[in-house]
Amino acid sequence: MGTIRLTTAQALVKFLDNQYLNVDGVETKFVKGIFAIFGHGNVLGLGQALEQDSGDLVVHQGRNEQGMAHAAIGFAKQSLRRQIIACTSSVGPGAANMITAAATATANRIPLLLLPGDVFATRQPDPVLQQIEQSHDLSISTNDAFRAVSKYWDRVSRPEQLMTACINALRVLTDPAETGAVTIALPQDVQGEAWDFPEYFFQKRVHRLDRRLPTAAQLEDALSLIARKHKPLIIVGGGLKYSDAGAALLKFAERFNIPFAETQAGKGTIVSDHPLNVGGVGETGCLAANLLAKEADLVIGIGTRYTDFTTASKWIFQNPEVNYLNINVSNFDSYKLDAVQLLADAREGLTALESGLKGFENHWGGQVEQAQSKLLKETQRVYSATYNTDDFIPEIADHIDREALFAEFESLTQSVLTQSSVLGTLNEQLPKDAVIVAAAGSLPGDLQRMWRTKDYNSYHVEYGYSCMGYEVNAALGVKLAQPQREVYVMVGDGSFMMLHSELVTSIQEGAKINVVLLDNMTNGCINNLQMEHGMDSFTTEFRFRNPEGGKLDGGFVPVDFAAIAGGYGCKTYRITTLAQLEAALIDAQKQTVSVLFDIKVLPKTMIHKYFSWWHVGVAQTSTSERTQEVADNLNVHIEQARKY
Secondary structure (H helix, E strand, O other): OOEEEEEHHHHHHHHHOOEEEEEOOEEEEOEEEEEEOOOOOOOOOHHHHHHHOOOOOEEEEOOOHHHHHHHHHHHHHHOOOOOEEEEEEOOOHHHHHOHHHHHHHHHHOOOEEEEEEEOOOOOOOOOOOOOOOOOOOOOOOHHHHHHHHOOEEEEOOOOOHHHHHHHHHHHHHOOOOOOOEEEEEEEHHHHOOEEEEEHHHHOOEEEEOOOOOOOHHHHHHHHHHHHOOOOEEEEEOHHHHHOOOHHHHHHHHHHHOOOEEEOOOOOOOOOOOOOOEEEEOOOOOOHHHHHHHOOOOEEEEEOOOOOHHHHOOOOOOOOOOOEEEEEEOOHHHHOHHHOEEEEOOHHHHHHHHHHHOOOOOOOOOOHHHHHHHHHHHHHHHHHOOOOOOOOOOOOOOOOOOHHHHHHHHHHHHOOOEOHHHHHHHHHHHOOOOOEEEEOOOOHHHHHHHHOOOOOOOOEEEOOOOOOOOOHHHHHHHHHHHOOOOOEEEEEEHHHHHHOOOHHHHHHHHOOOOEEEEEEOOEOHHHHHHHHHOOOOOOOOEOEOOOOOOOOOOOOEOOOOHHHHHHHHOOEEEEEOOHHHHHHHHHHHOOOOOOEEEEEEEOOOOOOOOOOOOOOOOOOOOOOOHHHHHHHHHHHHHHHHOOOO
């Protein structure tokens, strides 16, 4: 048996450079590269290894550890989980910054390999710079915090431990049922320690995507259930998209005329104009899907984990005879809602159902077409919503003093643009193959309700963790995954200020992204939520501290976002009218550097929900009559909703 003497870090790099994924006979290099921010905890170990010989791995320089890890998630998600970029950070704060991204990856079932530096295994210099000392347990470091948000976690305290750690890491990263964040903590002294590694550890490894076939018994149960139902509704989850099962879905749905609705992760698998595509479903669902959801007697969930937004806190499916059929590679997800389980790859499961189903009678009649027609009319209505001073009522017509609010906003910005009309213009003007990216605030809801997808894999919304600050950074990852497509980030002012570090990296890499920033000087989504549930506006608008009373209810805090982006080297546009937006969109397509549209939009002009409910933690006792009324209404809905 031959050996190669390498440091632990050198061996890790060599191993990662030899991993491949085979999907349906197509072989892809699985680890495309590494995002790195070097500090004392990784620069002399993993940094040295990458400098000496990075193989075919492309090394990218991040600006913020969370930001670069979100870029890696965006890359993997847009690549349909078939290729990844690993991330390395120093110890302590650098590692801690990646915890949020690890949670984002795990919640969304996206492969993310994290390689944080760690404290000395020998403990000789302890406490080393950036080390936390827990007096009750000296083995604990910052990296232990990753345990809660990782699908696999390991610490390489000796060089020879690297081998089993790496094998298990790749096992999880390439498993569609178990994938998520994988963390391998690397003590900085061990990174530089040399050992004689067996040559076979560095052999080319080809991991195969598991297209799990349904068992005969489960298939029989599923077919029997569908055959006795008459108004089924399919829920298209992210698992269907990652399985590349769109063609199988259409074959099944079209043959039996079954409508399908979309989760955030599933949207974009089939274009919106398909006559059976009834759009987003649930709390942020659209008019069409939510109308049909009320009547469905069977919900066929494909590759979905049934978040509370998909089910409207288990309330939206109101037919007393409703049953559930779950097609999923994850046994955990397949059991949800007491469903009949079809533990299988989405494509294989749908293919088996389509060939095996006999005697099904569809009773939807013209309801699907009617719902689609209502949705298109509603889409046109909200996309055409424009401000006028006489009788304008925004979509969110809560108890805020909107006359004063709008007057203040207009005086500061000279804009009365509505958010929904901006989205309508974008939906009409963007290139057909453009990819849009969003994650948090009101925009994901607006997009799921009304955005009309026109191309495959063109809708990229992270709504499993709904992480503010994902958007701009993930867009860089999307662009690295598909450089031939224009990428448009839909982001609010709150999320942009939370984190946009890799906008600078996009300039560095020559990877153009288009940042569409809708500034309403407010965390608008949460402002709407609090006011809808009995509160007044409290610390959700971006306002100066008022010397009279000492609260944050003074005037708005204006921010020139175009100036910020311009300082980074972006091409920028200040937008206060739709005509300016249309002209800027045309000009932006001619640019080769990243672009930012600073668009001022009136608060409260996002899109309202349709026939949905969300279980939130309303105060059950309050001095406010309004809050008490909301609590009473909440309890009525809780009684109507499924209990688990």
